[in-house]
Amino acid sequence: xxxxxxxxxxxxxxxxxxxxxxxxxxxxxxxxxxxxxxxxxxxxxxxxxxxxxxxxxxxxxxxxxxxxxxxxxxxxxxxxxxxxxxxxxxxxxxxxxxxxxxxxxxxxxxxxxxxxxxxxxxxxxxxxxxxxxxxxxxxxxxxxxxxxxxxxxxxxxxxxxxxxxxxxxxxxxxxxxxxxxxxxxxxxxxxxxxxxxxxxxxxxxxxxxxxxxxxxxxxxxxxxxxxxxxxxxxxxxxxxxxxxxxxxxxxxxxxxx
Amino acid sequence: xxxxxxxxxxxxxxxxxxxxxxxxxxxxxxxxxxxxxxxxxxxxxxxxxxxxxxxxxxxxxxxxxxxxxxxxxxxxxxxxxxxxxxxxxxxxxxxxxxxxxxxxxxxxxxxxxxxxxxxxxxxxxxxxxxxxxxxxxxxxxxxxxxxxxxxxxxxxxxxxxxxxxxxxxxxxxxxxxxxxxxxxxxxxxxxxxxxxxxxxxxxxxxxxxxxxxxxxxxxxxxxxxxxxxxxxxxxxxxxxxxxxxxxxxxxxxxxxxxxxxxxxxxxxxxxxxxxxxxxxxxxxxxxxxxxxxxxxxxxxxxxxxxxxxxxxxxxxxxxxxxxxxxxxxxxxx
Numbered sequence: 001x002x003x004x005x006x007x008x009x010x011x012x013x014x015x016x017x018x019x020x021x022x023x024x025x026x027x028x029x030x031x032x033x034x035x036x037x038x039x040x041x042x043x044x045x046x047x048x049x050x051x052x053x054x055x056x057x058x059x060x061x062x063x064x065x066x067x068x069x070x071x072x073x074x075x076x077x078x079x080x081x082x083x084x085x086x087x088x089x090x091x092x093x094x095x096x097x098x099x100x101x102x103x104x105x106x107x108x109x110x111x112x113x114x115x116x117x118x119x120x121x122x123x124x125x126x127x128x129x130x131x132x133x134x135x136x137x138x139x140x141x142x143x144x145x146x147x148x149x150x151x152x153x154x155x156x157x158x159x160x161x162x163x164x165x166x167x168x169x170x171x172x173x174x175x176x177x178x179x180x181x182x183x184x185x186x187x188x189x190x191x192x193x194x195x196x197x198x199x200x201x202x203x204x205x206x207x208x209x210x211x212x213x214x215x216x217x218x219x220x221x222x223x224x225x226x227x228x229x230x231x232x233x234x235x236x237x238x239x240x241x242x243x244x245x246x247x248x249x250x251x252x253x254x255x256x257x
Numbered sequence: 258x259x260x261x262x263x264x265x266x267x268x269x270x271x272x273x274x275x276x277x278x279x280x281x282x283x284x285x286x287x288x289x290x291x292x293x294x295x296x297x298x299x300x301x302x303x304x305x306x307x308x309x310x311x312x313x314x315x316x317x318x319x320x321x322x323x324x325x326x327x328x329x330x331x332x333x334x335x336x337x338x339x340x341x342x343x344x345x346x347x348x349x350x351x352x353x354x355x356x357x358x359x360x361x362x363x364x365x366x367x368x369x370x371x372x373x374x375x376x377x378x379x380x381x382x383x384x385x386x387x388x389x390x391x392x393x394x395x396x397x398x399x400x401x402x403x404x405x406x407x408x409x410x411x412x413x414x415x416x417x418x419x420x421x422x423x424x425x426x427x428x429x430x431x432x433x434x435x436x437x438x439x440x441x442x443x444x445x446x447x448x449x450x451x452x453x454x455x456x457x458x459x460x461x462x463x464x465x466x467x468x469x470x471x472x473x474x475x476x477x478x479x480x481x482x483x484x485x486x487x488x489x490x491x492x493x494x495x496x497x498x499x500x501x502x503x504x505x506x507x508x509x510x511x512x513x514x515x516x517x518x519x520x521x522x523x524x525x526x527x528x529x530x531x532x533x534x535x536x537x538x539x540x541x542x543x544x545x546x547x548x549x550x551x552x553x554x555x556x557x558x559x560x561x562x563x564x565x566x567x568x569x570x571x572x573x574x575x576x577x578x579x580x581x582x583x584x585x586x587x588x589x590x
Contacts, residue, residue, distance in 0.1 A: 001346075001376030013361065019361040019402075087356035090322055091418075095374040096345035102374060236440020249324040252279055252288075252314065255352065 074150025153237030160244025
């Protein structure tokens with residue numbers, strides 16, 4: 001049953017991506033344009049004026065992590081709101097596999113689609129800015145997966161809120177920009193910031209992509225923090241979503257919009 | 258088939274003592290006060306009730322979409338609260354007021370997806386999927402995106418997706434809502450065929466009494482969160498079968514004392530409603546005693562009038578339903 005459900009979920013996710021191809025392409029164009037505006041804007045006023053991880057390198061990796069986070073959490077949170085709005089959410093809840101797993105299945109394929117999208121955008125970023133990046137896939141991929149899982153944890157939390165309150169798109173926007181704030185906290189001044197979601201991922205990507213460091217050469221402590229934060233984000237998100245599901249079922253909110 | 262009772266081995270779906278109160282910011286709404294019923298395997302039952310009676314809340318509680326405050330629900334002997342995953346394997350539904358399908362996917366892709374997340378592989382069950390498409394007359398639309406279909410086809414796609422899961426128990430909440438007459442008849446015919454060929458247990462909730470009377474053998478009527486009737490449609494109708502008759506007699510040359518016919522009937526049968534024309538007399542009368550009609554016929558015989566027709570007023574499910582709900586609400590009919 002699980003394998004059939006996984007296949008069905010992937011097929012549906014992929015087919016819908018194809019049907020909404022314009023949305024996919026416009027996301028690539030928009031994200032690339034936003035980056036270029038930021039990049040040339042920061043360069044114009046001087047990198048020192050804006051502390052995005054310290055340098056323009058920070059802007060690069062910060063933006064990549066931001067895109068991963070955005071894709072990760074929006075995949076789930078937006079899906080809950082959209083499925084409730086279109087009237088398919090309750091049908092998904094009738095599955096014996098359970099909605100959380102279906103969301104996870106479709107999320108796993110979306111992670112690959114996001115990776116393809118982010119790769120294209122990164123290529124555009126590199127080509128247009130002339131920035132040199134070290135593309136050690138074996139080192140980048142685990143960090144990408146970890147950050148995506150952290151984002152999925154956040155997605156579960158926001159998805160839970162969407163289950164209960166449905167229209168929380170404006171809150172999504174706050175979170176989207178709030179995530180940028182996380183990258184701006186200087187570790188030197190606030191050491192606890194490294195334990196926050198996504199920050200260690202951004203640091204690791206900076207080490208790998210900008211400085212050419214291999215993941216195996218990264219400080220063990222940093223890797224441990226990254227792993228623990230990843231697991232914690234996912235477990236907390238999953239748990240809070242389960243609570244929200246319980247509450248939504250109790251209040252009869254699943255089918256409402 | 259006699260109605261199954263709680264604890265009967267024939268009960269496939271058993272709901273007992275179900276209660277649910279929704280607590281809002283400003284007020285509490287007691288959606289279900291005490292609902293108990295059983296449905297045997299292979300039955301197609303109608304689940305009726307006025308708006309706000311608690312039908313949808315009951316159905317959603319069974320399906321695990323709403324958490325009831327108390328009561329037990331078992332499907333195929335499985336406790337839905339204790340083992341929701343196993344119970345979910347046995348149930349499918351088309352829910353009222355929801356799209357139930359993805360409009361950017363085709364009919365076939367929707368069936369594939371919804372069956373798939375229920376563990377049914379479209380590739381292995383292709384023949385059955387084709388049978389569903391044929392039964393619901395969707396063959397020509399299989400590769401059409403649902404957004405491009407009429408509302409009748411959209412609804413039939415939702416039904417096909419629910420049935421493609423091959424679950425023994427299916428809930429159809431307002432399956433003919435918004436359908437034109439032809440689509441409604443097609444869907445009803447398909448449901449009857451599926452039920453007779455597959456022996457599925459189907460619970461149909463609808464405001465359209467014709468649909469229920471056409472496809473179901475038994476109805477459960479709920480009002481104000483309680484079951485107020487649970488019987489076969491035939492038994493229910495017999496309860497409300499009236500002894501109201503309409504008798505048409507024609508005046509003729511052999512008629513005795515034609516001037517006193519109306520007076521005689523009015524005096525003898527005070528409840529009679531008499532309408533006289535130059536050629537005929539129409540008598541509408543309701544009897545409490547089944548033998549009173551013979552007295553009226555004897556009176557007519559004494560006047561030597563020719564009886565053209567005697568018709569008994571037919572009661573349908575809609576009238577019976579309204580009567581039951583009115584009685585429950587304490588409204589005179």
